[in-house]
Amino acid sequence: MAHTPGCLSILQISDSHILPEPGETLLGIDTAYYFQAVLEQAFAPGQQFDLILFTGDLAQHPSPLNYQRILNTLEAYQTPCVCLPGNHDDYELMQQILNTELVNCRKQVFLGNWQIISLNSQIPGAPGGRLSDQELAFLERCLGSQPDHYALLAMHHHCQSINSPWMDTMMIENAQALFAIINKHPQVKAVTFGHIHQAITLEAGPVRVWGAPSTCFQFQPESKQLTVANTPPGYRVIRLFADGKLKSETHHLPKPLTGLQTDTQGY
Known part of the structure; x- marks a missing residue:
């Protein structure tokens, strides 16, 4: 996206x-095809970002092949990218392969007066x-040592209920400890x-809490069991301002997925 004076732009993909x-x-569906399609739309002519934030489940069945293909795709956009692990990922393998100047697994990044x-x-x-306690x-060290930097926190699992019973069984089980630090x-x-x-x-009080769409298939909101929706792949854009304000919106591809199996009982 075009830069606005005093504004930093983050592309969140997940x-x-x-x-x-x-x-x-x-x-x-061909998940790699839609991954590329999402990036192509996000980086349409005239659009740019200060950071790509990749919030987990990069790979379905982790292997060097998956992560190398992801690395090659991301590096083509010449934008710094931070990757963090999801439940499907092999974090050790991620750190080995996603370890370049542009694409890596750094846990703390400074952008202007934000971390x-x-x-x-x-x-x-x-x-x-x-x-984990570690x-x-x-998190406590990052926040305590940088009191003058506004902070955006990123993780894979959700830290608040989304009113979807099957999915909420997988939320961060010690979210109270997270919010005790945030508060x-x-x-x-x-x-x-x-x-x-x-x-x-x-x-969560004055703190915004956002969930991102997937670059492939979506889940039906507020569903009691695993239900795949016919919503197109998408991404989130986050704008950070120098005065601590922030804005965000999500975008989706213009057409639904081709070949999606919505009657599946698992993935």
Whole structure:
């Protein structure tokens, strides 16, 4: 997107579920094709970003092939990109391959008078989320050492209920510990996450809480069980202003997915 004076622009993408081999499909769709289509729309002529924030589930079945393909795709856009792990990812492998000057797994990034803090909410081998004591201590250090920087926090799993019973079983199980830290540091302005495959806007007092759509298939909002929606792939744009204000909106591709299997019981 075109830059606005005093404004920093972040492109949040999430849950691409890239498969190891080109042409492989998940729920009937080519996730790599739509990953590229989302990036092409976001980076339409005249549009640019200061940072890409990739909030997890980069790969469906992690392998060097997945992550190398993701790296090659992202580096073509010549924009700094920070990647954090989702429940489907292999974080160790991510850190090995997504380790270039442009595309990496840095946990703290400074943009102007903002800091973007990425937290690992992964429980290895489980679909749900938790922030370890180490992650919470890291967050406390980042905020305590930079009281004059506004903060945007990013993680994969959601930290508030989205009123979707099956999905809420996977939210961050110690979210109270997260918000106990946030409440001590008023420079935290927003929390954003992936995992839920849908756009949502919530609030926690003065803090904005955002969920991002997936670059592939979406889940039906407020559903009692896994239900795939026919909503097109999408992304979130976050604008950070020098005075601590921020704005965000989501965008979707103009057409629904081709070949989507909406009657599946799992993925």
